[in-house]
Structures are given as C-alpha cells and as structure tokens.
Amino acid sequence: MKVDKEVIQFLKKLRKNNNRDWFKEHKPYFDELKSAMEEFYREIKEGLSEDDEIEKMKFYRIYRDVRFSKDKTPYKSHFAGSLSRSGKSLRGGYYLRISPGESFLAGGFWGPDKEDLYRIRKEFEISDTEIREILAAPDFKKYFNGKLEGDELKTAPKGFQKDDPAIDLIRKKAFIAVRKFSDQEVLSPEFKDEVVLTFKALRPYFDYMSEVLTTDLNGVSTID
Secondary structure (H helix, E strand, O other): OOOOHHHHHHHHHHHHOOOHHHHHHOHHHHHHHHHHHHHHHHHHHHHHHOOOOEEEEEEOOOEOOOOOOOOOOOEOOOEEEEEEEOOOOOOOEEEEEEOOOOEEEEEEEOOOOHHHHHHHHHHHHHOOHHHHHHHOOHHHHHHHOOOOEOOEOOOOOOOOOOOOOOHHHHOEOOEEEEEEEOHHHHOOOOHHHHHHHHHHOOHHHHHHHHHHHOEOOOOOEOOO
16 A cells, blocks of 8 residues: 555645644544544554564544644644554664654653653763664664664763763663655555665564663663
C-alpha cells in the first residue's frame, strides 16, 4: 500500500481552509482518507512486528486541543501515528507524521521521566563509547545523520561537569532520531518499506537504551 497523492492535496487544502465550516463540508472525504491512512500505519506495524514486539499503534485525532494555545485553528494539517514496544524490558517508541512539505519519522525517548533521564545521563558520564559507536554505525548515519535531536540544557545539569567528554549528550532532555521526507518520497511506492527499514535501523539504539533503563549503575536488573 502507498500514500495516495490525494492525502497530500487534502492536507494542503485543509491548511488553507482550517475552519469548521470547510471541514464539515469535506468530512466524508476526510473519513475515506483517514481510513486509508490507518490501514497504511497498520501495515507499518506489521512490518515492524516481524523483528520487534509492538504492543499497540495509536493513530492521532485530526482535532487540535486549542484550550491553552494561541493558535486557535481547530484542525491539524497532518496525519500522525505512533507505535509502542511491548513489555517493561523494551524501551523506545516509533512515530510517523505525514504533512505536506514537512513529513518526518522519529524514534527514541521524547520526555523521559526524572529517574530515567538521570540514569541515561549517568551512563553517558561513565562511558560514552557504546552510544558513540551506535551513532556512528553506517545505518544510523545513513538514515539519521549520526546524531540525536531534542531539547537540551545550555549548560551541564546539576551534578555533572561541564567539561565532561560526553557533555553534548548529557545536556539533552530528549534523545530522538529524526528523518525527514519530501512529498515526492512520501508518495513513492517504496515509502512504506523505507519507513520500516528506517525504523529497524533504530534497533541497536533501542537495545542499548533498554539495557541502560532496566539496570542500575552496577548492571543489576531493576525489573521483575
């Protein structure tokens, strides 16, 4: 299955006509596109499930929560979904957004809680050799330019040295790998397979982070 060009065309029109009257008029057409896109995401889940344990897929609603936003447009101009890995020992999540001119996939750790964030930072402080090797691996460089993205502090977090060799990683508050796609790539017949291949390139990173987040600093398991 591939993404139909009508998906991109509809989202472009929605971006220009982001109001309830226009959307109500085009709601039946939107529902058709939404059903097709949900199936597209399910096929991605099936592809990932061949090599990974996927617990669930979440396809996000088109409706925006505008209660606390300055932007009061009622609808998102994209389709998006995420896939969660199964069990306590498998960490990391997958995300894909289809948006005209702004499509991307991402995987990793968006907002680790306080304990997980500290554990990750301590691991990097002890040794950044393994994570550097993962980021420098051919597939990670091919798909993600060999780097992690996400918000970060301007200086060292409390309890860490600002001259630590791993400070560029320790400063981070999120640890996300991102790959962007053009509309032409999204509409390609190979796009679904390319998404799955790209997500699979995250496995060494996920395996490493899963090990870190399920053990203490002495390497002893913290899960039952």
